[in-house]
Amino acid sequence: MPQSTKHKKLIIILILIVVLPLLLLAWQGWKINQDNKQLNSARFDSLVSARLNQVDTVIQSYFEEMQIQWGLQIQQWNLGNDQIRKRIDDNGNIRQIFVIDAQNKRQFPPTNEAVTQAEQTFVDRLELIWRDPQMLITNQSNQLELGESKGQQIAANTKKNSRALIKIDSASSFSSTFSNSTKPSSAPQSMQNADAIAQLDKQEKIQAEISSMSAPVTKSASYESSKIAKSKTTPRSSTNKAKRQGWYMWHWGSDSNLIFWQQKDNGIIVGVEMEPVRVKADLISRLPDTVPGDESSDFRLRLLDTAGQVVYQWGNYQLTSAKDVPQQKRPLSYPLSSWALEYHGEPFNQSALSRYTLLLTFFGFAFLISALAWFLYREQTREMRLAEQRVQFVSQVSHELKTPLTNIRMYAELLEDQLEQQISEEQPKRYVQVITDESKRLSRLISNVLNFSRAPRVHKREIYPDDIVKQSIEHFSPSLEAKQIALELALNADEEIISDPDILEQVLNNLLSNVEKYAANGKRLDIKSEIKDDEYRLSVRDYGDGISKSERKHIFKPFYRIHDKLTEGVSGTGIGLTIARQQAQHLGGSLEYIDVDQGACFELRIPTK
Template sequence: MKIRPFILIGLIIVLPLAALTWAAIQLAENEQLLVRQHYQELMEDGLNQVNGDVEEYFESLARDMEEITCVEDLNKSRLREINRREPLVLQVFVLNPSGTLFYPNETDLLNNNEQDFLTQTRKMFDGQDLLTAVNLTLNAPGKQFSNGPSYNGNTGALLPKQLVNQRRIVAQRDILNQQNTDGDPFRPVPQIQEQQIQSPSQSADNTANRTGRSQAANQPPEPAQQTSRAPNPQQSRGRYPKLNRRSRGPSQAANRGGENPNDGNSEAFDQQVETKVPEVQQAAGTGGQQLYQSFPDVGVNSANNNTIHTIHETSGWFVWYWERGLNLIYWQRRPDGKIVGCALERSRWISDLIVSLPDQNSDKNIPTRISLLDTKGNPVYQWGAYTPKKKEEPVCDVHLAVPLASWRLQCFAPIDTMMADTGQSSWLGLFTAIGVACVALATFGVREFARDMKEASKQVSFVNQVSHELKTPLTNIRMYAELLDRDLDGIVEESATAPKRRLEVILSEGQRLSRLIGNVLTFARQQRKTLQLQAQQIDPGQQIKKIIDRFRPALTDQQISVEMDLAEGPLINIDPDFLEQILGNLVSNVEKYAGSGGMLSVTSRIESNQLIVDVVDAGPGIPSAKRAFVFEPFSRLSNDVSYAAGTGIGLPIARELARLHGGDVQLLDSESGCWFRATLKGTDS
């Protein structure tokens, strides 16, 4: 009896909790997914930023290399001097247009470095890989780059178009900055040109300072001035319209044609080609400074291809694998078809690359670990406070920019921990809130219930005490009433009829009162677990008839007709008091609540030493929703004041007594009214 409410309360907590937990998990999963995505994006952004730095590094490296490879006289001692002085250079080499080595040439007396270099790169030069790559670049400019960096297995020519374009932008920016600092935006054209002449070497200067080279670019300025006029409009167009307008001469502006409107750069290139060709031819002998302003993708769309071949000078990266892995070669093709190449000192550019990347101190936000991996996947450099576990999967993984396209950046982060935090926080929060709400609800329920119980118990215990006090006088009243009844039986006179009827009421009400008191006392005893069965041999039919007869006056009052079909059978060993109390409660319910039906049917039978009594009425019945609670103590069908009075312990007591007797009281399904069945098992003795 007591367990149920707790199960109920448990359900009140568990069910919503379970439902909400499920919802919370769903939410958390969604959130985790979002958060993971967010983190991944964040980290990818970070890696791309790093990648940008790497790109920038290689741009400045390309500028440095351009400066080195544009060496004027290609004599051996000059080239050796470069090898000896330039920190970035492993070995400078010069290829004849046919692809044979002009320097270092095996037929010469070579020093150890040159010999080592030739040994390591013999395959590359014998196979003419570099030459092929260079020619490929010249014949199909742009095509390969549009598909991103080309990295195919062992070797790869990395086309410089993108790089050069970017370099150009950087150069423009330098000009703009320079002008801004000068504070004179309306400088006359010649001066701008001068600045533009300076700009490449200036940026090279900056680079030189940054990389610590002690000698600055020391190219003679005259040839530069000659060649720089042509690229002027190109350099200053597009991004910086003001500069563009100022720097473009009127004749050049007039020349501008729309030959290829799809390609934003092409017109400028064309123009440049036209203006540049003669100058290049003019300056053919003056050296390499002009290469700063030369563009590799010149003139593919141009009308006059013939002239273009004469200025097919270009430059770019070439990647070759020897010794410990990827090696970089910067090449520059001269107008005469010679290729001046420079193999970079691998240790040095890796070192410089590392220097351009952050160190541990720079890591201030989320604890991550970023690793720079070489072609084989070995870490070259790493930074960040987080230490990944062995074989941990990176959160994101990007390839480096050209020319290091076979290298990768990986970002590791304790993303699960971070997400567990975020996911859990809302998850836990929600969970806790719901939990607290449920527990509060349950506590409230339990306390309400406990208070009700307590109050009811108090009531009962009060009634119990009072009942004890009432029992003796009631017994006396009933005894004397019965004595009076017997006395009146002797009088047959007319005058005795009315008193006799009144006495019957007194007797029936007395019975009712003693039944009530009996219920209360039984309930109290049941609570104290002191109910005891005192079975004796009885004839159940007679006994039942006797009990029903006691109600007959009241039932007659209510105009309830009684049908009885009682088993006339063997004696059975049961407690008559129990039977009386059970049946009394059932019948008194009919009297109280089912008067409207006008019918009471009591049937009894004995089956295998079990007395079965059915009490059926034709009253309003019990709503199905409440059928489950009719046996609960103090539960009444309605708290309506007009509703018949009752204590709410009748049915529970009936059931409890029947169960004590090895049987039960059940409410059976019926079409109308109520159908209670009481079973009592006969005891053995």
């Protein structure tokens, strides 16, 4: 193979060695980067969700406190009309109060005496309640069931995401930021815990307490609802002593109105309409302030009412417009189920440090691979140069040996001719014959070395190929006879062909030389020739031990020799078959091994024209 072709193949292989791992590394790095981006985005969403849950917990704690406070106070109230009106005037948290007796009749505002303008407006606002007071209980039951379902869903999502993702340093920073920014005068205990996981545990406990307090209410409400479904006119049973209370929210105009109601043991329902402005003020007092310049609050949380109007907002993130889409939005828990919380902030972006780390890793690995490829290229080319220098040296030496060897052979043949004419003794003739034969063998060896190191020049002309075969056989006859190898000839190519006689002779010499060296124990050599399908076909077969199937694919490789008991001690270069095949290819033909039942057989095919 030409050195330039080997050089190109080496470059292609080294480029593949560099490019393929880099492509694989780039793909793997991109995949890891995408996975990390999704994971960090999920962590970020989980932290935001935990923050919104904390705010919702703060608002819920307010209504829990109000429920306990109003529940205790109502038990002690005198329900006279004057006492109720005085209580409304003295308590800024109360907007109005209603009382419904055990027979579902309105007791206050009274129906049998004049009412104030505020009381009449209140009666108009609660027209649905007067028609069916039981809707307070049924609404409470439905809201508890809805709240329980939403609570379970939120808790499941929070536990699934937060417990898996929130255990990172940013969780503590995120929660502590919320706690530190809360107003100290009104912050509930649940907002003073900076650890997100502890906050989740506490939230679960609060929900459990609420559920335990509300369980009887839910059961009773459900039972009462089923009774109403059967007959709405049936009075409530005074024997049912279960205490029922809760919140009722409805909308009148643009306001969201809240009523806390409680059913006493005697069946009377007392309801307190909360002052909306005071409720909003109390809620705002429990939420964090905006601290200008605080880098840890680079976000904005907004509390929206039923109409979507902003009740309160905090955080240093500046919205570009009022229509900015929040990153997360969730409704508040009962009773403010129609209100919502929005989180606004910078969209999550992959850390530039992680991208730079991946790029540095990629370029570092690319540098190492390239350096390794360059080192291999340099070493391989150095070995190729050394091998080429060796071949050139051998060629030069062989060429220098060829001239004196030719002279030795020529004068040995002249001496042999003269001895045949002047001396009748056989021994001097045999000596000269040995010199001549060894000179010929050495000449063939030198020719092989020269032909292996460079492509021969092909000089085609008209020849009779069988004459070339006979000439080669004549050169090998003495050695074949000495080893008692019987020769069987079947030369049937008596036509002229156009080819190079020197190259044809070299191919045949290499084949006969192998028979002489490796197959002498077969004691037989068959040579056949014919012209068929515009091809000259020559087969050389011996009857030695042959070549195993595992070795056949290697025999045409340069310098390959079969190392076994048949070849031990036999001289050879391992390039004879290689040169023979190359010479056949230079003639436009081929040299192949033919599978036979005994020995080895090689077939030469060359075109006749």
